Amino acid sequence: MASDKKIAQKGSKPKARLPRGFRDRFGAEIAAERRLVDIIRGVYESYGFEPLQTPTFEYTDALGKFLPDVDRPNEGVFSLRDDDEQWLSLRYDLTAPLARYVAENFQHLPKPFRRYQTGLVYRNEKPGPGRFREFTQFDADTVGSNSPAADAELLMMVCDALEALGLNRGEYIVKINNRKLLDGVLEAVGVPSDDKERRGIILRAIDKMDRLGLGGVRQLLGPGRTDESGDRTKGAELTETQINQVMLFVAPEGYLPKNFDPLLRIGSAVGPSAIGTLGLNEVRGIRDILQAAGYGEDQVQVDTSIIRGLDYYTGPVFEAQLTFKVKNDEGQEVVFGSVAGGGRYDDLVARFTGQQVPATGISIGVSRLLTALQQRDLHSETPLIVVLSMGDVGWSFSVAKELREKLKDPISGKLLVRAEAYVGGAKKKLQDQLKYADKRGAVLVVFAGDDERANGNVTIKDLKRGAELSKSVESRADYLGARNAQATVSRNDLVAKIKEKLGLR
RNA sequence: GUGAGUGUAGUUCAGUCGGUUAGAACGCCAGAUUGUGGUUCUGGAGGUCGUGGGUUCGAUUCCCACUACUCACCCCA
Numbered sequence: 079m080a081s082d083k084k085i086a087q088k089g090s091k092p093k094a095r096l097p098r099g100f101r102d103r104f105g106a107e108i109a110a111e112r113r114l115v116d117i118i119r120g121v122y123e124s125y126g127f128e129p130l131q132t133p134t135f136e137y138t139d140a141l142g143k144f145l146p147d148v149d150r151p152n153e154g155v156f157s158l159r160d161d162d163e164q165w166l167s168l169r170y171d172l173t174a175p176l177a178r179y180v181a182e183n184f185q186h187l188p189k190p191f192r193r194y195q196t197g198l199v200y201r202n203e204k205p206g207p208g209r210f211r212e213f214t215q216f217d218a219d220t221v222g223s224n225s226p227a228a229d230a231e232l233l234m235m236v237c238d239a240l241e242a243l244g245l246n247r248g249e250y251i252v253k254i255n256n257r258k259l260l261d262g263v264l265e266a267v268g269v270p271s272d273d274k275e276r277r278g279i280i281l282r283a284i285d286k287m288d289r290l291g292l293g294g295v296r297q298l299l300g301p302g303r304t305d306e307s308g309d310r311t312k313g314a315e316l317t318e319t320q321i322n323q324v325m326l327f328v329a330p331e332g333y334l335p336k337n338f339d340p341l342l343r344i345g346s347a348v349g350p351s352a353i354g355t356l357g358l359n360e361v362r363g364i365r366d367i368l369q370a371a372g373y374g375e376d377q378v379q380v381d382t383s384i385i386r387g388l389d390y391y392t393g394p395v396f397e398a399q400l401t402f403k404v405k406n407d408e409g410q411e412v413v414f415g416s417v418a419g420g421g422r423y424d425d426l427v428a429r430f431t432g433q434q435v436p437a438t439g440i441s442i443g444v445s446r447l448l449t450a451l452q453q454r455d456l457h458s459e460t461p462l463i464v465v466l467s468m469g470d471v472g473w474s475f476s477v478a479k480e481l482r483e484k485l486k487d488p489i490s491g492k493l494l495v496r497a498e499a500y501v502g503g504a505k506k507k508l509q510d511q512l513k514y515a516d517k518r519g520a521v522l523v524v525f526a527g528d529d530e531r532a533n534g535n536v537t538i539k540d541l542k543r544g545a546e547l548s549k550s551v552e553s554r555a556d557y558l559g560a561r562n563a564q565a566t567v568s569r570n571d572l573v574a575k576i577k578e579k580l581g582l583r
Numbered sequence: 584g585u586g587a588g589u590g591u592a593g594u595u596c597a598g599u600c601g602g603u604u605a606g607a608a609c610g611c612c613a614g615a616u617u618g619u620g621g622u623u624c625u626g627g628a629g630g631u632c633g634u635g636g637g638u639u640c641g642a643u644u645c646c647c648a649c650u651a652c653u654c655a656c657c658c659c660a
């Protein structure tokens with residue numbers, strides 16, 4: 079058929095395209111993420127956490143039990159069949175592989191076992207703006223301790239890491255809550271804790287507080303909610319009195335007088351419930367340790383509206399939020415929200431061993447955090463210098479080599495600049511070389527031409543300053559005459575002059 | 584998964600009440616400038632109007648399906 083032929087011809091050349099929900103990363107973005115990861119790693123290692131790497135694939139059944147929706151067990155993960163017919167899946171987080179690792183190596187590991195891990199994880203979900211099917215997480219977990227000390231330590235580490243990244247006090251806040259408190263409230267309200275379905279609905283409803291507001295949450299707790307597209311979300315069918323009690327517990331900001339100790343308020347909402355009291359004690363335990371260790375309310379706060387959707391959390395839950403405004407792609411200011419989350423999951427390892435092992439962890443969303451930090455210029459790229467050649471290319475390489483060798487931090491030995499010689503031989507007009515340097519984002523350019531070489535000189539041009547100066551230039555004549563952002567210096571003074579220009583010691 | 588909206592140049596968007604060669608801005612390339620990016624001026628390249636089908640003498644325009652994206656909702660380990 080003619081149409082088939084057309085399709086076949088069309089299909090003979092594959093279209094260069096990216097699978098949806100995935101992205102390419104390049105250059106400065108990679109450098110920035112690497113730097114961020116290095117800083118977090120430094121903090122975590124300083125606490126004595128050990129690195130762990132696990133493969134990106136796991137047997138599906140090792141992950142599968144965590145799938146919350148039993149009706150769609152393979153939804154959300156990328157899976158494939160191995161040649162021995164067994165199902166493999168790409169990891170969707172770093173917690174499930176940890177549970178598998180601990181279960182497999184249980185007797186060899188020190189307890190508590192404290193490890194950190196960073197890497198790519200995969201989710202086979204509908205991608206959206208800022209949501210991808212492949213992204214980086216940075217986790218720290220402690221397995222084998224039920225002490226609030228383990229939870230408190232993770233929170234301290236996250237605070238330290240955020241501050242090591244350059245955030246000031248007040249620019250972030252780590253919030254803590256406890257699932258047992260909510261269980262206590264539900265018990266006090268008269269919803270039995272084994273009513274898993276209703277409990278789930280209530281959890282998810284409270285989690286939507288920031289988006290739907292008080293009214294929306296109340297609807298979801300009661301009869302349910304119909305959105306503007308006519309889609310109906312089932313509610314928890316609580317009575318008005320029950321809803322009021324739950325809302326009192328959740329108590330969004332502004333509901334109660336400021337400076338009212340949240341623990342007192344929570345205590346009254348939980349009432350005499352045993353599980354609620356347990357939760358209260360856990361929260362208090364974590365808070366006391368943090369305070370004694372010098373972490374204050376300006377860093378970690380109790381907030382009962384923090385829920386986190388995951389079903390597997392059994393007690394404390396954590397969430398780190400940024401408090402400053404961040405601009406989105408359209409330049410509008412938005413509150414960025416959560417950059418890290420976690421909690422205690424005491425039942426995870428038991429799936430493999432049958433033996434209950436307490437565990438707690440926190441995960442930093444590296445990509446999200448990076449997006450936010452980039453706007454604050456917390457990532458300064460290592461300056462790039464391009465050496466241009468007019469004549470002997472070999473000489474320009476010797477200049478670039480000298481820059482690489484001599485512009486190093488005297489203590490750490492880290493490179494202070496990146497220096498490259500121009501290698502685009504076919505187009506060697508100076509104009510092209512400068513355009514290239516400009517496009518590369520070079521800070522400085524060094525002219526290593528025959529004229530300079532003959533006189534034992536070299537010319538340094540400041541591209542950034544040149545661009546500034548050109549803004550005030552009106553006529554073409556002025557523009558052509560403007561050569562004031564550059565200077566010819568003796569080759570012997572090259573390194574010293576560049577240090578001076580870049581403000582290096 | 585549900586509902587709505589949008590797909591026109593590399594990008595952001597005009598436009599066609601169905602009619603010959605589909606436009607702008609920015610970006611890109613070249614020249615003015617044989618040792619100067621960034622300013623300015625001149626010129627140029629670049630589009631199966633998302634894909635497939637239908638209606639029609641004729642479809643980028645109207646209709647249907649598909650697909651991608653955006654928004655809201657469900658879900659999000």
